[in-house]
Amino acid sequence: xxxxxxxxxxxxxxxxxxxxxxxxxxxxxxxxxxxxxxxxxxxxxxxxxxxxxxxxxxxxxxxxxxxxxxxxxxxxxxxxxxxxxxxxxxxxxxxxxxxxxxxxxxxxxxxxxxxxxxxxxxxxxxxxxxxxxxx
Amino acid sequence: xxxxxxxxxxxxxxxxxxxxxxxxxxxxxxxxxxxxxxxxxxxxxxxxxxxxxxxxxxxxxxxxxxxxxxxxxxxxxxxxxxxxxxxxxxxxxxxxxxxxxxxxxxxxxxxxxxxxxxxxxxxxxxxxxxxxxxxxxxxxxxxxxxxxxxxxxxxxxxxxxxxxxxxxxxxxxxxxxxxxxxxxxxxxxxxxxxxxxxxxxxxxxxxxxxxxxxxxxxxxxxxxxxxxxxxxxxxxxxxxxxxxxxxxxxxxxxxxxxxxxxxxxxxxxxxxxxxxxxxxxxxxxxxxxxxxxxxxxx
Numbered sequence: 233x234x235x236x237x238x239x240x241x242x243x244x245x246x247x248x249x250x251x252x253x254x255x256x257x258x259x260x261x262x263x264x265x266x267x268x269x270x271x272x273x274x275x276x277x278x279x280x281x282x283x284x285x286x287x288x289x290x291x292x293x294x295x296x297x298x299x300x301x302x303x304x305x306x307x308x309x310x311x312x313x314x315x316x317x318x319x320x321x322x323x324x325x326x327x328x329x330x331x332x333x334x335x336x337x338x339x340x341x342x343x344x345x346x347x348x349x350x351x352x353x354x355x356x357x358x359x360x361x362x363x364x365x366x367x
Numbered sequence: 368x369x370x371x372x373x374x375x376x377x378x379x380x381x382x383x384x385x386x387x388x389x390x391x392x393x394x395x396x397x398x399x400x401x402x403x404x405x406x407x408x409x410x411x412x413x414x415x416x417x418x419x420x421x422x423x424x425x426x427x428x429x430x431x432x433x434x435x436x437x438x439x440x441x442x443x444x445x446x447x448x449x450x451x452x453x454x455x456x457x458x459x460x461x462x463x464x465x466x467x468x469x470x471x472x473x474x475x476x477x478x479x480x481x482x483x484x485x486x487x488x489x490x491x492x493x494x495x496x497x498x499x500x501x502x503x504x505x506x507x508x509x510x511x512x513x514x515x516x517x518x519x520x521x522x523x524x525x526x527x528x529x530x531x532x533x534x535x536x537x538x539x540x541x542x543x544x545x546x547x548x549x550x551x552x553x554x555x556x557x558x559x560x561x562x563x564x565x566x567x568x569x570x571x572x573x574x575x576x577x578x579x580x581x582x583x584x585x586x587x588x589x590x591x592x593x594x595x596x597x598x599x600x601x602x603x604x605x606x607x608x609x610x611x612x613x614x615x616x617x618x619x620x621x622x623x624x625x626x627x628x629x630x631x632x633x634x635x636x637x638x639x640x641x642x643x644x645x646x647x648x649x650x651x652x653x654x655x656x657x658x659x660x661x662x663x664x665x
Binding site (some may be wrong): 243244245246247248250251252254255259262263267269270271272273274275276277278279280281282286288290307310311314315345346347348351352353354355356 | 501504
């Protein structure tokens with residue numbers, strides 16, 4: 233059990249412990265969950281080309297036809313591009329739903345464009361494909 | 368001459384002899400004014416608090432001021448943790464360190480420990496990303512791509528590689544075309560100046576080297592010579608990196624945190640952190656890289 237002194241020592245070092253904990257979480261989410269290195273408190277800025285601007289969200293209806301994401305959903309779109317988890321994709325799809333009259337978002341894909349090689353050339357990679365459940 | 372000499376001596380004595388907590392607090396309040404958090408509700412109370420902190424000695428170093436400031440800077444991060452930049456996180460940790468120090472009975476000792484730990488943490492993770500986790504940094508692709516296409520580095524790219532702004536704009540159009548095409552169609556390669564490869568390699572090596580040295584200098588215990596010289600690479604990093612990188616808020620934070628951990632008997636080192644802070648401000652206000660670039664074209 234922690235003594236009173238130990239407890240205080242932990243609180244006093246809370247800023248550094250928080251930094252380490254959040255940065256480790258960010259590294260884990262980037263590795264296993266496609267979070268961009270630039271975001272999330274892991275200090276991976278200016279380390280890679282893979283930034284939210286080089287990711288793309290593609291939404292499709294039940295027939296496989298693409299659905300354009302309206303400009304006023306830029307924040308939700310950017311959130312998915314930064315960290316494409318199911319929660320963010322569901323939020324974007326739900327918000328889209330309220331703007332669409334008949335068609336429903338059935339599938340979401342997140343793509344990444346990398347630039348590498350000599351000379352530098354683009355390569356598209358599918359990061360994630362999610363079937364969106366009925367609301 | 369005598370008057371200016373005594374002014375300099377007195378100024379140095381004041382900076383060198385003053386309490387690290389007060390100096391760090393003053394710089395941190397100043398950062399709030401120079402680099403607002405960008406939150407529609409949090410910005411105004413935080414600005415008013417920073418003004419009060421700079422005008423009143425009592426508010427400047429008070430546990431309640433720093434606790435409130437910590438909560439306000441945490442607001443945008445808690446609201447959307449994946450929108451904000453990394454220095455928004457560092458600002459929370461740093462303000463929390465100031466709040467905890469202000470609450471404690473031995474503020475200076477605690478602030479020094481947390482300041483060193485925060486700098487070590489930032490650079491250990493930065494090195495981890497650049498050196499190990501991200502394959503396109505060590506290969507040089509990151510800097511090649513950034514210099515060729517990133518509009519924030521147009522002037523710098525012109526100075527160091529000779530790539531003109533028009534050429535960079537053309538490269539950017541090719542990126543937009545590739546992004547817009549579902550299959551990533553690529554008709555023409557980037558316009559690459561002959562110096563690009565070398566410049567990208569130098570920038571990659573310098574960035575990695577200086578960040579590794581800073582990480583080691585702040586992680587190693589004081590018995591190592593590198594640890595005792597830790598301020599030198601951090602100040603060099605601040606002066607060089609933020610002359611080009613457009614994230615001055617991060618640079619100012621590093622200066623404030625660096626300043627907080629300097630011992631009272633080293634006025635010149637403290638002064639160097641102030642100078643670095645002022646230089647970063649000049650980089651923001653004076654477009655000196657653009658002037659250099661124009662000299663290059665004429």
